Structure formats: structure tokens, C-alpha cells
Amino acid sequence: MGRGRHAGYDDQREMILERAAALFARGGYPGTSMNQVAEACGLSKATLYHYYRDKYELLVSIADGHVSRLQGIVDDALAQEKTPQGQMRVLIRRLVEEYASAQNEHRVLTEDVKFLQPEDRERILGKERDMVAAFARVVAALRPDLKEAAMSKPLTMLLFGMVNWMFTWMKPQGALAYEDMAPVVADLFLGGLQAVQVPAREAAAVG
Template sequence: MARTIAKDHDQKRQSILSVAASVFAREGIARASMNQVAKAAGISKANIYHYYDGKEALLFDILDTYLSELNNRVTALNLDDMPPADRLHLVLREYLLAYEGMDFEHKIQSEGVSLLPQNMQKVLKAYQKDMVAQMSAILNAISDGKLGDNQQLLREVTMSVFGMLNWYYMWQPKATRADREGYARTIARLTVAGLPGVQNAG
């Protein structure tokens, strides 16, 4: 007979993911153990293995859940009929709001993706690719298509914008919603004002 799924299965799974993310972020993924996750979660190691067959599967589920939800949140924004600069501001704001409370997941993503098998990496990198493509398209639109003529420059500018987002996550962990919204405006204004100089640089 197939094992029935408990009614609180998803709730327990989400709790394990949250605790595991904190353990991985604190200890480092390579050093963290399933025993440490179980202890932090207040459950037995056997219970962890009821949900995941190992640390690799657990790490993948943390990152898959985090990146898929982030990707869906920002790429589902209705940007139609909106000036490019306003699109940029709205997307930046959504990223900063989405990052709130997700410090551990965000921290382990840079280390964790490369530790997974290629088939798992492919899934996670597809989410990242979607988000980079959205940002690149917005920045290219702000430049009236000029950045698109230099793909290397477009990528450099795109990743620099993500770098500013990551800076805020690293250095302002206690930022309020108002703080995050304010910084979204700062990044948007800085980017829009700076693009002409970047485009026209020799």
C-alpha cells in the first residue's frame, strides 16, 4: 500500500527548508550536516529523510523553491504600456521586497548552485536566466535599443544592477519596507541617469 501524505506535509516541508537554509548559511553548505538540520528543526534525522534522501536533494529544494518563487514574482509583473524607467523602478522594488526575510536562501544561492549536479543546475539557472533577460530588456529599452548593439556592455550593466541589489541585501538586513522602496528609487534613478555616460564612453 502506498504511503499516505500527511495533511501537514507541505507545512513541515517548508519548515525544514527554512531551518536548513539557516543552517547551510551559518555553517557553510559543505560543512553542514543533516544531523545539524534535524537538531535545529527539532525533529529526528529519520524524519528529515522522510522528506529528502540526502543533503543534495534538500539543497536543491531550498534553491528551487526560492528561485522559482522569486522568478514568478518579478516576471509576472504587468509592465505593459509603462515607460521603461518606470518598469525598472517597479522591478527593482519587487526584488527588494521579495528579499525581505529570505537572507539565508539568498546567501546560499551563490555557493549552492555550483555544488549540485548539472541537471539540477540547469533548472535553477533557467530561473536566473529569465530574470536576467527581463532586466536586460528593460535596460535596453531605456537606452532606446542602443545597449543591445553591444551585448557585452548590456550584460555588464545588467549584472551591475543586480550587484546593487545584492549590496543592499548584504549591508542592510534590517531595512524596513520603506527603506527598500526608497533604495529601489535610488538604483532606478542612478541607472537611468548613468546609462548615457556608459553608452557614450569611448
Template sequence: MARTQAADYGERREAMLDQAAALFARAGFQGASMIELAGACKVSKSLLYHYFPSKEDLLYEVMTSHLDQLVEDVDAVTSSNVSNGEKVSQLAHAFMRHYIGAVDRQKVLLNELINLPEPRRGAIIRKQRLIIDTVQDLLSGLPTAPKDKARLRALTMLFFGMINWTHTWFDPMGAVSPDDLADMVAALIMPEKGL
């Protein structure tokens, strides 16, 4: 007979992912043992294994759940009936809002991908490329977009560079709000929007 799931299975699993992301962000994948991860999650090691069969599974789920949210943001924005410029601006805002609440997951995604073996690393990279390529397609439709592919790719990566690393320096409670920062990113990428 199949084992039934607890009513709060999804909530508990998500809480474990948050705690694991915090430990991975602080200690790195190699520096975090399953015993330490279980302690951080306030569960027994056996219960942690019930939710995640291996440390690698836990790392993968931290990363993929973060990227899945970003893909949802991309899907929601790209399906809207607004200009490409407005979509780029909306994505800057959506990404900033998401990153503010997922600082640890963002750190893990940026720093620990090397610890995932194939094919999981490839799955993460494909999701990242989908997001990057979508933004590049939106930027290519702007009147001021570079016509040269290399320059267009550079512009796209500048967009992500401005947002992806905010966890290292940005204080969302500081003088510049996340929305203000997203507006600045959009204005720098699309000068016609103005600062």
C-alpha cells in the same frame, strides 16, 4: 497503499527549508551534516529524509524555491501594463522585498551553487538566466539604454549587483528603507528617474 500526507505537510516542509537555509548559510553545504540539519529543523533524521531524500535534495529545494519566487515576481511585473522603466523599478522593489525575507536563501544561492551536480546546477542557472535576460530585455527598451550588447549586459549585471549583495550590508530596519534602496537602484540604472 500510498502513504497519506499530513495536513500541515507543506508548512512543515517550508519550515524545514528555512532552517536548512539558515544552517547552509552559516556553515556551508559541506559543513552541514544531515544530523545537524535535522537538529536545526527540530525533527528526527528519518523524518527529514521523509521530506528530503538527500542533503543535495534539500540544497536544491532551498535554491529552487527562492528562485521560483523571483520568477513569480518577474512574471507578475512583466505582465503589467506599464512602461519598461516602471517595470524595472517594480522589479527592484519586488526583489528587495523578497531578499529581505530570504537572506539565508539568497546567501545559499550565491555561495553554494558549486555543490549541486548537473543537471540540477544547470536547472538553477537556467532560472537565473531567465530572470537576468528578462531584466536585460526591459532595460534594452529604455530610451537611454546602451545600444552595445556588452554595455547593456554590464548595466543589467550592475542592477543585480546592487540588489543581490544587500544581505551583506543592508539593515532593513535602518535609516534607509528597502523601498528607498529600491528607488535608489532604479535611479542609478535609469538616471532619468533621478535620486
């Protein structure tokens, strides 16, 4: 009878994925070795293989896990709010929060997905397309007059452009945090520049 998994097995797997994602994000999937992953995790290579059979399995797990979490966020937001405007605000807030703590995973999803085998790539990109389609449906509900012009998806992609790469210019110790920026993005997307409100923390500092 085989030995069962120890109590910290899942936590260890998550730690490995986190360290591997950081390495992939910094050096690219092809440029990262299992030796480097093992060293970053403080594990022997033999122990690392106990959790993941190879580097490719790490890539699949990182990309699939990230996009699955995003799907869950979308599903929760749509169930939580009933109005399109409420749904959009929650979607933006939850997405910004997720990206704040998953920058490496997002880089892997966007930059290293091309190294996935066709079946895995199609499955993962299919989940990503489903998430984008859910956003586009909310956009269409907000502006049904744009449906015939097929503008829902382009507007959705413009929104993702604001959110997806925020971490490339946001400073960890800057004046604004991710939770400050989420309502700014929502205001800008829903009402234009004139609708943007100064974040509470900045307003308090000015006052």
C-alpha cells in the same frame, strides 16, 4: 493503500527548507550535516528523512525554489506594467522585497550552486540566466541606443550588484528599511545620483 500526507506536510517542508538554508548560509553546504538540520528543525533525523531523502535534495530544493520565485516575480512585474520605466521600477521593488526575506536562500544560490550535479546546476542556472535576460531586455528598451554596444547585460549586472548584496550592509534596525531603498535604487539606476529622492520616512524625520 498508502497513508495520505497530513494537513501540515507542505508547511513542515517549507520550515525545513528555511532552517536548512540558514545553516547552509552560515556554515556552507559541505559543513552542514543532516543531524544539524534535524536539530535546528526540532525533529528526529528519521522524521527529517520523511520529508527530504538527503542533504542534496535540500540543496536542490532551496536553490531551485529561490530562483523559481525570482522568475515569477519577473513575469508578474512585466505583466503588471507596460512601459519599460514602469517595469524596471516594479522589478527593482519586487526584487528588493524578495531579497529582504530570502537572504539565506540567496547565499545558497550564489555560493553553493557549485555543489549541484551538472544537470541540476544547468537547470537552475538556466532559470537565473532567463531572469537576467528579462532584465536586460527592459534595459535595452529603456536605452535602445546602447544595443549595438552590447551594454544591456553589463548594465543589468551592475544593477544586480546593487540589489543582490544589499543585505550585507543593511542593518535590520537601521534608519532605512528595504522598502525605503527600492525607490532609491530605481532612481539611481534610471536617472543617476541627481535623480535620487530622500525616502519618505527620512524626509519626515528631517522635517
